[in-house]
Amino acid sequence: QSALTQPASVSGSPGQSITISCTGTSSDVGGYNYVSWYQQHPGKAPKLMIYDVSNRPSGVSNRFSGSKSGNTASLTISGLQAEDEADYYCSSYTSSSTLVFGTGTKVTVL
Amino acid sequence: EVQLLESGGGLVQPGGSLRLSCAASGFTFSSYAMSWVRQAPGKGLEWVAAICGRGSGTYYADSVKGRFTISRDNSKNTLYLQMNSLRAEDTAVYYCAKAAEYSGSYYCFYYSMDVWGKGTTVTVSS
Numbered sequence: 349q350s351a352l353t354q355p356a357s358v359s360g361s362p363g364q365s366i367t368i369s370c371t372g373t374s375s376d377v378g379g380y381n382y383v384s385w386y387q388q389h390p391g392k393a394p395k396l397m398i399y400d401v402s403n404r405p406s407g408v409s410n411r412f413s414g415s416k417s418g419n420t421a422s423l424t425i426s427g428l429q430a431e432d433e434a435d436y437y438c439s440s441y442t443s444s445s446t447l448v449f450g451t452g453t454k455v456t457v458l
Numbered sequence: 459e460v461q462l463l464e465s466g467g468g469l470v471q472p473g474g475s476l477r478l479s480c481a482a483s484g485f486t487f488s489s490y491a492m493s494w495v496r497q498a499p500g501k502g503l504e505w506v507a508a509i510c511g512r513g514s515g516t517y518y519a520d521s522v523k524g525r526f527t528i529s530r531d532n533s534k535n536t537l538y539l540q541m542n543s544l545r546a547e548d549t550a551v552y553y554c555a556k557a558a559e560y561s562g563s564y565y566c567f568y569y570s571m572d573v574w575g576k577g578t579t580v581t582v583s584s
Binding site: 384 | 493495502503508519520553558559568569570571572574575576577
């Protein structure tokens with residue numbers, strides 16, 4: 349199972365909105381509504397930001413939103429803040445009953 | 459407070475074995491699927507394995523299938539990962555993670571993970 353494809357880096361100024369894409373196939377992202385997004389700060393464990401494509405866990409800011417179209421899922425961060433600077437990973441359930449993560453995106457707040 | 463605490467990591471030679479443990483607290487352990495996820499130094503996340511709440515179903519990444527075994531002891535609220543035939547490419551921080559969605563007795567939702575441990579480091583080297 350190949351990793352899902354994400355851009356290596358995305359940047360934006362404080363207050364701006366950015367979108368991170370996550371491209372897979374019809375056997376993973378496109379086939380199921382089980383896409384999640386995780387935020388990871390350096391040296392820390394990942395944190396769940398979005399599950400089931402567009403649901404936010406309790407306590408996660410509503411500045412984070414998720415969507416999906418075909419084989420590509422997206423995470424949008426609006427009102428970008430300095431604390432949003434981190435690595436972001438998508439994941440998806442697959443037709444092999446496994447999970448696959450994306451390649452990861454480094455978000456930089458300019 | 460929901461907590462996960464991994465242990466058992468260390469330095470092991472290629473071809474060797476290691477068993478990781480993850481002690482869970484603060485939630486009804488048997489009602490949630492659990493996963494192991496690893497991260498090689500400077501690399502991204504890689505899902506390793508998942509197990510259903512009752513232990514009836516297990517799922518593995520192709521990279522570890524046949525070498526690693528995930529298991530759980532619900533009476534001890536503990537998750538395990540038995541790792542055999544270890545290779546240099548298994549070197550990573552290993553995280554245990556709780557499924558975000560309640561599975562109860564009949565389902566096995568392991569598609570997202572909302573609580574993670576701090577990780578334990580496994581180094582495979584001669």
